[in-house]
């Protein structure tokens with residue numbers, strides 16, 4: 001298949017769904033004893049609900065929504081540090097739009113902007129660089145956020161700033177990596193995970209081999225997937241066939257986009273600019289070793305944490321989630337969004353209490369947008 005429409009073909013989808021139902025029967029999975037498949041990426045969570053794949057696939061499959069939405073896994077403490085930076089009168093704080101409404105313990109960036117902070121939405125770190133060039137008397141901070149997909153573009157902006165000798169540009173680095181939290185989930189004795197649908201965009205950068213440990217050390221199948229309905233159905237079928245056949249391999253359904261060894265240019269930029277932090281805090285998962293990136297000493301001048309004395313070098317402290325907020329339990333697949341007491345009541349996309357309701361890739365927002373009350377009934 002070559003064109004997007006072909007990946008949305010309902011006739012082809014019915015064929016794959018029939019094959020999925022057949023393999024589910026062969027495995028002996030039922031609604032009472034389902035196969036648990038985690039889609040790691042928030043983009044996949046969104047697509048599953050958008051296309052109703054959770055309702056089209058047999059009840060013998062249970063999708064567990066993984067921690068692959070960068071906005072959702074960012075802890076409140078880091079939002080608080082963003083607000084501190086943004087409210088510094090010297091600073092123009094630049095960020096992607098989806099981070100604006102993530103609640104901090106006192107306020108979100110949107111509320112800080114309403115209170116007078118100079119916060120500007122950008123589409124790329126290069127926009128932030130341009131703002132720095134045009135405002136030499138102000139400090140421009142870019143909120144670097146995301147998995148390996150966005151990490152290279154932030155690295156390239158730092159390299160560019162270094163080449164130009166810009167002294168008023170820095171990055172508040174919250175870039176994180178996919179494999180460490182997956183290892184944490186696999187080590188959790190309470191988690192039941194039979195296989196994974198692997199992230200497509202992240203893998204475009206890192207390739208498929210960083211997931212080898214999932215197959216080799218944990219004996220679980222993983223299939224890197226694209227984002228169209230047939231991509232996802234085909235990937236689920238590939239995972240199921242591995243389970244049926246007793247195999248545990250890393251397979252690449254998204255080979256039209258994901259090179260086996262990733263993107264060399266992006267990987268070189270990442271290696272040049274960042275190093276692993278000893279620990280980084282994740283919402284719902286706590287601190288995870290070597291799961292976050294910080295800016296290397298060679299580029300220290302562009303590290304907002306160093307420049308403004310915030311974050312991990314300056315006594316970073318975690319912040320308690322609001323009472324009853326079940327973001328952590330949803331994120332680790334322990335409950336479905338409608339089981340959170342705030343779902344649809346105190347927490348909606350218009351008035352989010354937790355981060356999973358903010359981003360369209362968050363499990364709660366996806367349930368609410370495409371399932372709503374129906375999703376709640378399904379769980380009940």
Ligand code: SF4
Nearest residue numbers: 326327340347354364
């Ligand atoms: S409904 Fe809101 S508070 Fe509850 S888990 Fe979802 S985002 Fe968090």
